[in-house]
Amino acid sequence: MSTEPGPPTDRVQVRRLPKRASYDPAVLHGILDEALVCHVGFDLEGQPYVIPTIYARVGDTLYVHGSAASRMLRTLREGVPVCVTVTLVDGLVLARSAFHHSMNYRSAVVLGRAVEVSDPREKEAALRAIVEHVVPGRAAEVRAPNPKEMAATLVLRLPLEEASAKIRSGGPLDDEEDYGIRCWAGQIPLRTVPQAPIADGRVPDGVAPSGAVLGYRRPGW
Amino acid sequence: MSTEPGPPTDRVQVRRLPKRASYDPAVLHGILDEALVCHVGFDLEGQPYVIPTIYARVGDTLYVHGSAASRMLRTLREGVPVCVTVTLVDGLVLARSAFHHSMNYRSAVVLGRAVEVSDPREKEAALRAIVEHVVPGRAAEVRAPNPKEMAATLVLRLPLEEASAKIRSGGPLDDEEDYGIRCWAGQIPLRTVPQAPIADGRVPDGVAPSGAVLGYRRPGW
Numbered sequence: 001m002s003t004e005p006g007p008p009t010d011r012v013q014v015r016r017l018p019k020r021a022s023y024d025p026a027v028l029h030g031i032l033d034e035a036l037v038c039h040v041g042f043d044l045e046g047q048p049y050v051i052p053t054i055y056a057r058v059g060d061t062l063y064v065h066g067s068a069a070s071r072m073l074r075t076l077r078e079g080v081p082v083c084v085t086v087t088l089v090d091g092l093v094l095a096r097s098a099f100h101h102s103m104n105y106r107s108a109v110v111l112g113r114a115v116e117v118s119d120p121r122e123k124e125a126a127l128r129a130i131v132e133h134v135v136p137g138r139a140a141e142v143r144a145p146n147p148k149e150m151a152a153t154l155v156l157r158l159p160l161e162e163a164s165a166k167i168r169s170g171g172p173l174d175d176e177e178d179y180g181i182r183c184w185a186g187q188i189p190l191r192t193v194p195q196a197p198i199a200d201g202r203v204p205d206g207v208a209p210s211g212a213v214l215g216y217r218r219p220g221w
Numbered sequence: 222m223s224t225e226p227g228p229p230t231d232r233v234q235v236r237r238l239p240k241r242a243s244y245d246p247a248v249l250h251g252i253l254d255e256a257l258v259c260h261v262g263f264d265l266e267g268q269p270y271v272i273p274t275i276y277a278r279v280g281d282t283l284y285v286h287g288s289a290a291s292r293m294l295r296t297l298r299e300g301v302p303v304c305v306t307v308t309l310v311d312g313l314v315l316a317r318s319a320f321h322h323s324m325n326y327r328s329a330v331v332l333g334r335a336v337e338v339s340d341p342r343e344k345e346a347a348l349r350a351i352v353e354h355v356v357p358g359r360a361a362e363v364r365a366p367n368p369k370e371m372a373a374t375l376v377l378r379l380p381l382e383e384a385s386a387k388i389r390s391g392g393p394l395d396d397e398e399d400y401g402i403r404c405w406a407g408q409i410p411l412r413t414v415p416q417a418p419i420a421d422g423r424v425p426d427g428v429a430p431s432g433a434v435l436g437y438r439r440p441g442w
Contacts, residue, residue, distance in 0.1 A: 011268060015292055016287075016288060016290065016291055016292070036310055036313075036324070037308060037310060037324070037326075039260040039262075039271050039273075039306060039308070040271075041260075041262040041269040041270065041271035041304070042269055043264055043269055046302060047232060047302045047304070047332060048262040048263055048264055048269050048302060048303065048304045049262065049304050049330070049332075050260050050261070050262035050271050050304045050305070050306035050330070051306065051330075052260075052306065052308040052326065052328050054324065066237075067237060069237065070237055071236055071237070081267060081268045081269060082269065083262070083268070083269045083270050083271045084271070085260060085271035085272065085273065087258060087260070087273040089257055089258060091416075092257075092355055092356060092437075094356060094359065094363075094434065095363070096363060096364060097363055097364040097365075097366070097370075098348060098349070098352050098360060098363050098364065098365055098366055099364075099366050099367075099370040099374075101352055101355065101356075101359070101363070103257070103258070103275065103355070105258075105273065107273050109270070109271070109272075111268060111270075127319060128319070131319050131322055134313055134322065134324070135313060135315060135322075135409075138315065138322070139319060141404055141405075142315075142316065142317055142318055142319050142322070142402075142404055143317060143318040143319065143320075143399060143402060143404075144318075144319055145318070145319055145320050146320075149318075149320040153320070171419070171421045171422070172421055178364060179423050181363075181364060182425060182428050183362055183363055183364075183428065184362075184418075184420065184424055184428050184429060184430045184431060184434060185420070185421040185423075185424055186418055186419050186420040186421045186424065186430070186434075187418065187419045187421075188356075188415050188416070188418050188419075188434065188437050189415070189416040189417075189419065190413050190414070190415055190416070191413070191414050191416055192411050192412070192413055192414075193411070193412050193413075193414045194409050194410070194411055195312075195409070195410040195411070195412055196410075197405075197407055197408065197409050198392070198407050198408045198409075198410065199405065199406070199407040200392045200393055200406040200407045200408075201392070202400050202406075203405055203406055203407065204403060207403050207404065207405050208405060209405040209407070210405060213315065213405060213407075213409065216313075216409050
């Protein structure tokens with residue numbers, strides 16, 4: 001019988017509806033690997049900012065990247081506290097009362113301080129992981145970053161040490177007296193579905209999309 | 222000829238890739254109305270937190286709600302600076318170089334300070350708007366909040382005064398010398414697709430889902 005791990009710190013302990021919490025790294029990794037973008041929260045001169053960005057997980061590390069001119073990355077690299085949140089919306093939960101309406105979701109919250117990746121090999125591997133996070137198999141198909149592009153790119157590393165996941169699934173839970181209401185109730189599951197690829201106008205004749213493109217799926221889809 | 226409005230404040234001016242910015246309220250409203258969840262950023266004891274939550278827009282006001290016990294809402298109601306970010310991922314952009322890979326997205330960032338809604342009529346209307354934001358037409362089908370539920374719920378109002386949108390669309394933009402690479406390049410559009418509704422086990426025989434459920438679509442889908 002496995003024991004569910006507890007929260008690594010008080011700060012990431014799920015307080016609202018703690019039965020929805022998970023501190024299991026496998027659950028956290030699953031959410032991080034399936035989602036495409038994260039929302040990065042940081043403070044600048046007393047004002048919080050929340051910025052969406054691409055990322056990748058490698059083991060127990062989360063990488064974000066961007067232009068060396070990015071205000072967000074230049075702020076984070078100072079080692080300020082950061083929160084990275086990832087959310088997957090799995091469906092709508094329609095109850096018999098307005099109050100018990102909800103959503104099914106899986107979310108992950110990571111707290112910590114980011115560090116600039118200066119080792120060239122780790123930086124290259126992180127950038128490759130970010131391409132692979134978005135389109136598995138794509139990194140081998142394209143031109144790798146050249147020294148000028150590497151210099152123009154900042155990569156930051158955030159350890160997945162202080163993190164929690166929160167999950168809701170299943171149908172509505174109504175008040176007992178509301179089950180008599182003659183109102184349909186249940187779930188509307190939502191799925192993200194890749195559409196047919198659209199070729200760039202300058203793709204040469206005879207160059208077809210690879211299996212990575214044609215068979216595009218996220219883990220979990 | 223219409224003139225595109227400029228940023229309302231320096232703080233919400235889009236600095237990275239300013240050509241992707243919009244300060245047009247119609248663009249902002251379109252993004253807020255299509256998305257399901259926002260990410261709320263706030264500071265608590267020097268640590269930023271980013272929490273996903275449901276919301277609704279009514280005119281130039283954004284409403285968020287939750288349990289009166291919610292740490293996020295109890296913090297925000299003190300009038301601390303907040304950032305609310307909404308992101309729609311429209312597709313993946315596959316370039317010929319790793320460096321020029323991107324995503325198509327529409328995002329909105331709202332800064333300000335939230336205020337608790339204490340007027341009972343505004344609070345009822347806001348809660349109704351939140352149900353309608355998630356499932357248009359649903360509020361009329363379900364039991365409205367009773368006084369106990371109203372008392373257990375906090376609603377906060379954030380004006381859409383200091384906000385900006387950022388949009389990327391279209392195919393990859395490669396370096397001129399990379400167009401000779403024999404590599405497929407283009408876009409993989411992504412769509413969120415509602416699946417067949419799943420009825421709760423206690424829906425009485427003969428009670429079918431309404432058109433609001435069977436024809437579920439977000440604006441813009």
